[in-house]
């Protein structure tokens with residue numbers, strides 16, 4: 001008989017398959033759950049995001065209730081996004097001492113000191129025009145004028161007790177500006193998880209409903225990366241490391257798993273994949289329609305990110321995975 005490869009020998013039983021499995025199972029401690037917290041007088045405020053079934057905008061109190069349930073099922077880390085009561089052209093809500101994210105951080109850290117609280121550092125939710133930086137009348141987003149505002153925001157989050165700050169604005173030099181400001185403020189031990197490789201992606205659509213941060217005019221293509229570029233991801237990653245980033249995010253995740261792998265092969269810091277709102281909504285919508293096995297696709301999509309090289313995952317499925325005991 002002619003010799004041929006019998007790959008099936010190691011696939012016959014579940015025991016053999018787990019024995020030879022290359023990518024370890026998902027762990028609760030690798031997962032980061034995003035929350036949208038709203039500045040509102042209505043303590044019971046909870047509003048489902050139409051384009052993200054199962055995800056809600058939450059008042060501080062509802063955030064606390066929701067996190068309480070998730071902590072009971074093993075929640076390890078969260079990333080917070082704020083929706084302020086008012087917006088302006090300087091994003092003052094982003095760095096207000098009693099801003100919505102600052103208050104949420106204090107609340108969560110007081111009740112659960114060991115819950116990892118990460119904050120998204122950006123200005124778009126707080127700017128009346130919805131851009132991630134200071135806007136000129138001609139529509140240009142200014143880089144250097146934005147840096148002090150980002151630095152102030154990061155410092156205010158860290159002072160409120162954030163365990164890690166995650167700048168997502170894509171301005172050049174922001175990691176250096178934030179590191180400097182944190183150090184000057186005595187916050188030398190606060191790590192920066194940089195959204196180093198962030199593409200100008202249509203997959204953020206549902207998030208912008210959730211965070212009420214759609215730009216009023218134009219798009220984000222002058223600061224977020226061109227989806228057609230891969231080599232540029234390494235330039236961005238290395239620049240952020242040079243400026244003092246402690247860990248990096250690649251975003252979106254699934255459609256960019258080649259980028260995850262590429263970055264993984266060139267840097268040695270922890271790497272985070274952000275499975276963004278549009279990735280969530282696609283899986284959720286098909287699941288709700290009965291077109292796919294949602295649980296299986298959820299797990300497969302995240303295993304794919306781990307296999308591509310991610311150490312940790314930001315995913316809106318975190319709560320479900322924990323509640324349904326789909327992770328260890």
Ligand code: PBG
Pocket residue numbers: 120122124132168169203204205206207208220275276277278
């Ligand atoms: C803010 C920010 C965005 C996301 C994370 N931080 C939106 C954007 O850049 O437009 C996207 C997250 C998601 O889609 O789940 N800059």
Ligand code: ZN
Pocket residue numbers: 122123124125131132168169
């Ligand atoms: Zn932004």
